[in-house]
Amino acid sequence: MINNRVGTRLFLRTFFLQSLWNFERLQNIGFLYVLYPVFKKLYPDKEKRKEILLRHVGFFNTNPYMANIVFAMIINAEEEIAAGKSANTKKPEMLKSVMSGPIAAIGDSFFWGTWRPVTAFVAILLSILAINIFDADFLWVAPVAFIFLYNVVHILFRYWIFVISFRLNEQMIKLVAKFEITYIGDIVRIIGIAAVFTTLYFYFDLFGFAPAVNIYSMDCTIPEIGIYGVILLFSFVFGKIRPVIMFYCAILFSFVIGYLGL
Amino acid sequence: MIETVILLSVLGAFLSMDITMFGQFMISRPIFAGPLIGYILGDIQTGFWLGMIVEMMWINTVPLGSSIPVDLTMMTVLSVSWTCLHFKGSQDGAIFALAMAIPFAYLYREIDIGGRNFNTKIMHWIEKGLEQGKEYRISLGLYSGLGLFLLRAFIVYAVFMILGGLIYVNMKVYIPVTLEIAFKKAWYYLPVFGFGLVLHNFKNVVRFPFFNRKK
Numbered sequence: 001m002i003n004n005r006v007g008t009r010l011f012l013r014t015f016f017l018q019s020l021w022n023f024e025r026l027q028n029i030g031f032l033y034v035l036y037p038v039f040k041k042l043y044p045d046k047e048k049r050k051e052i053l054l055r056h057v058g059f060f061n062t063n064p065y066m067a068n069i070v071f072a073m074i075i076n077a078e079e080e081i082a083a084g085k086s087a088n089t090k091k092p093e094m095l096k097s098v099m100s101g102p103i104a105a106i107g108d109s110f111f112w113g114t115w116r117p118v119t120a121f122v123a124i125l126l127s128i129l130a131i132n133i134f135d136a137d138f139l140w141v142a143p144v145a146f147i148f149l150y151n152v153v154h155i156l157f158r159y160w161i162f163v164i165s166f167r168l169n170e171q172m173i174k175l176v177a178k179f180e181i182t183y184i185g186d187i188v189r190i191i192g193i194a195a196v197f198t199t200l201y202f203y204f205d206l207f208g209f210a211p212a213v214n215i216y217s218m219d220c221t222i223p224e225i226g227i228y229g230v231i232l233l234f235s236f237v238f239g240k241i242r243p244v245i246m247f248y249c250a251i252l253f254s255f256v257i258g259y260l261g262l
Numbered sequence: 263m264i265e266t267v268i269l270l271s272v273l274g275a276f277l278s279m280d281i282t283m284f285g286q287f288m289i290s291r292p293i294f295a296g297p298l299i300g301y302i303l304g305d306i307q308t309g310f311w312l313g314m315i316v317e318m319m320w321i322n323t324v325p326l327g328s329s330i331p332v333d334l335t336m337m338t339v340l341s342v343s344w345t346c347l348h349f350k351g352s353q354d355g356a357i358f359a360l361a362m363a364i365p366f367a368y369l370y371r372e373i374d375i376g377g378r379n380f381n382t383k384i385m386h387w388i389e390k391g392l393e394q395g396k397e398y399r400i401s402l403g404l405y406s407g408l409g410l411f412l413l414r415a416f417i418v419y420a421v422f423m424i425l426g427g428l429i430y431v432n433m434k435v436y437i438p439v440t441l442e443i444a445f446k447k448a449w450y451y452l453p454v455f456g457f458g459l460v461l462h463n464f465k466n467v468v469r470f471p472f473f474n475r476k477k
Contacts, residue, residue, distance in 0.1 A: 020403060023381075049397070050393075112324040117460065121318075143294040143310075258444045
């Protein structure tokens with residue numbers, strides 16, 4: 001039933017999952033929008049289709065990158081029901097509620113908690129290197145590297161789980177359970193930590209030890225390496241403070257340092 | 263000037279759309295949005311530096327579940343635009359712009375919450391339509407939600423850019439020298455605060471994976 005053309009169309013529609021995000025049922029309309037072409041094919045009778053659409057208009061929420069697993073499994077379940085191979089009409093609803101939470105936890109922790117910060121930081125490292133070596137001529141490297149690194153993994157992963165979930169169907173649950181996401185996440189985080197320390201070295205080399213090789217060639221005060229150490233330790237230890245408070249504290253700290261003439 | 267504001271507002275609205283409404287390709291993140299706006303306005307350095315600061319200080323800010331975080335894209339776009347349009351190349355001007363853009367970003371968050379409440383009404387309209395067999399309401403409602411978001415974001419960006427810009431320029435002139443020095447120092451200190459926060463974020467590597475794998 002799902003040929004390449006329909007599959008591609010469905011895949012492109014998945015990017016709209018949160019376009020009508022609302023507080024009451026979160027991604028429910030996005031969910032209907034993605035699956036509508038499938039329902040139209042499976043249930044040509046309008047009255048029957050109405051019943052199916054109303055059945056799927058309820059609450060839906062998961063990580064948008066991982067949602068493709070749920071979509072593929074629900075399409076398989078609906079195909080079985082429409083073909084008369086299964087009479088369990090509650091199965092799609094059950095799949096929605098059972099799968100959404102666990103896969104959301106995996107997606108949130110890996111993509112938003114690990115992959116995004118690490119790729120962003122690798123991009124920052126490349127820029128600091130560019131400033132160090134080429135004197136700010138290659139700053140465009142940071143945004144390009146970030147978008148490229150992040151999306152190569154993100155889009156390929158989204159496509160891969162969409163395709164593989166169709167093939168494996170319920171076996172996908174076993175595959176998800178086997179995902180060594182904590183292990184992969186730890187490796188990526190260690191790369192992130194290495195990137196932070198490398199950036200710190202180059203940053204201090206640029207702006208900390210000697211008259212600054214400034215990002216601008218204009219006069220400025222030269223921060224001391226000791227002050228940097230205090231700031232680094234403070235923000236590392238009190239990292240749970242709300243960022244907005246931390247920001248204004250940093251401004252206040254800079255004011256005090258400037259006022260004292262340090 | 264007005265053409266630039268319109269261009270930046272359209273671009274800002276499209277970048278903000280990436281946060282939740284479409285795709286999540288991360289073009290809304292400050293590390294991308296900052297240099298992009300800076301490049302357009304002829305000062306990629308300021309764009310990159312402000313983007314880097316916001317990216318690192320708000321490293322954990324992502325929309326999860328039903329939480330609506332502060333709009334980092336607006337924070338970055340406004341601060342980079344104000345600096346590049348009025349005090350290009352000024353370190354103290356850039357940090358002051360960022361300090362001013364934060365309350366505007368929080369204000370926009372409240373407007374965004376209002377918009378998402380309106381999405382609930384559209385959702386009920388679609389549901390009612392489905393009961394009456396009007397299936398076209400799924401696509402129409404979804405595209406309307408997307409369109410209204412873009413329109414709302416565009417208007418807010420334009421108003422904030424003009425009004426905030428006026429406030430920014432007038433206040434910047436009266437900033438005392440001691441505060442200017444503080445902002446210049448903060449230009450270098452804030453990334454270090456960011457490095458510490460990123461390290462804090464990564465510190466939950468509780469086990470070294472190569473030696474401590476589960477059997």
